[in-house]
Amino acid sequence: MQQYFQVYYLVISTFFQKISRNFLINLFFQPSNMTNQASSNQLAPALGYQKIPVQQQHIKKLTVDLLAGMITGWVSVITLQPLDMIKTTMQTSSNKQSILGCAKEIYQKSKMKGFYKGMLFPLIGSSFFSAIYYGSNEQMKKLICFLSNHKYDRTSLPLQYVFFSGSFAGLTTSCVSIPIEHVKIRLQTQKNQQYTGSIDCFKKILRNHGVVGLYKSSILQLSRDFIGCGSFFVMYDITKRYFKKQNNGELDKLRLFLSGCVAGMSYWPLCFPLDVIKTKMQSDSFVKPQFQNIKDCALQIYRYENRGFLNFYKGFLISNIRSIPNSAIALFTFENVLGFLSKLFGIQKPKH
Incomplete structure (x- = not known):
């Protein structure tokens, strides 16, 4: 295990030294007097580690981060799957509902189990997904703080760093969520029971259409996540700072929960049209596709019922109804589980 993490940080160090250092600094930060070469022993403290090889205490910190992320993912999927099912159904339906x-309609067709259709795959992937999401x-x-010679303080980073x-x-x-969302959408929108479950759907798409089929419309999801996740964490930080300023530097559990709600509201406004196009493309037939490409899909959505740009926000309300509690629950769960596990493992809890 120690050898694995040693190799991991050496690879990251080399990558950013050789490829990304100058690009990131020139694009996002003011010029600094940083030396041209940063050794792996310099990089390790910037990441919260004292030296390489990685010591036991630092492995504990990483383990706590990963476990907190895993638990957060499970809680989010189980509690909010019904709202996600409604969102997908509204986006792909040709009827105004x-x-x-x-x-x-979902309940009449399949009772309560209809709201949890396609949940297995997201539940399996959510542990890995959430751990990597919060950890990365x-x-x-x-x-970024290390590369720009900026002192790392989790509570007061420049917003461009946060974004x-x-x-x-x-x-x-x-890379994990694209095939997971694709499989989920196929299951939620199928009309002839072509797939019996998440695993069956995954196998059939992979066998008949390969990896390219699994990653259909990946550029749309990459763009959506880049914009949405950046906005999400920026608003989370802004709101936490505001509440702390109003409360003498303290952030209680209620204000932490409300900060998550605000973060949830900020995810969708800019990137929702990308999500609508992605959902349409991923639910389209492989055999007789309705859409030739992304541009054709966007044009058909725009022209549908002469509603223009409003069609790109179909299902926006339910997405926010889902996103607000999802973000609040996820961030609240992560912060509290992180605190509990930090205490359990005997390490210092990070500041909010």
């Missing part, structure tokens, strides 16, 4: 009307966000913040770290976290998890 209200939220309650859509929920009623924190590590990227530390790395880029959040966007990076979104991109790192997309």
Whole structure:
């Protein structure tokens, strides 16, 4: 295990020294007097580790981050799957439906189990997805601070650092979430019971259409996650700072929960049209596709019923109804589980 993490940080160090250091600094930060070469022993403290090889205490910290992320993912999927099912049904339906009307239709067809259709795959992937999502966000913040000669303080980072770290976290998890979302959408929108479950759907798409089929419309999801996740973490930080300023530097559990709600509201406004196009493309038939490409799909959505740009926000309300509690529950769960596990493992809890 120690050898694995040693190799991991050496690879990250080499990558950013040789490829990304100058690009990131020139694009996002003011010029600094940083030396041209940063050794792996310099990089390790910037990431919260004292030296390489990685010591037991630092492995504990990473383990706590990963476990907190895993638990957060499970809680989010189980509690909010019904709202996600309603959102997908509304986006792919050719009929104009209200939220309650859509929920009623799902219940009449399949009872309560209809709201949890396609949940197995997201539940399996959520542990890995959530752990990498929160972990990569924190590590990227530390790395950017190191590259720009900026002192790392989790509670007061420049917002451009926060945005880029959040966007990076979104991109790192997309490699897992793209096929998971694709399988989920196929199951939620199928009309002839072509797939018996998540595993069956995954196998059939992979066998008949290969990896390219699984990652259909990946560019749309990558763009969505880059914009959405960056906005998400920026608003989370802004709201926490506001509450702390109003409360003498303290952030209680209620204000922490409300900060998550605000973060949830900020995810969708800019990137929702990308999600609508992605959902349409991923639910389209492989055999007789309705859409030739992304541009054709966007044009057909725009022209449908002469509603223009409003069609790109079909299902926006239910997405926010889902996103607000999802973000609040996820961030609240992560912060509290992180605190509990930190105490359990005997390490210092990070500041909010």
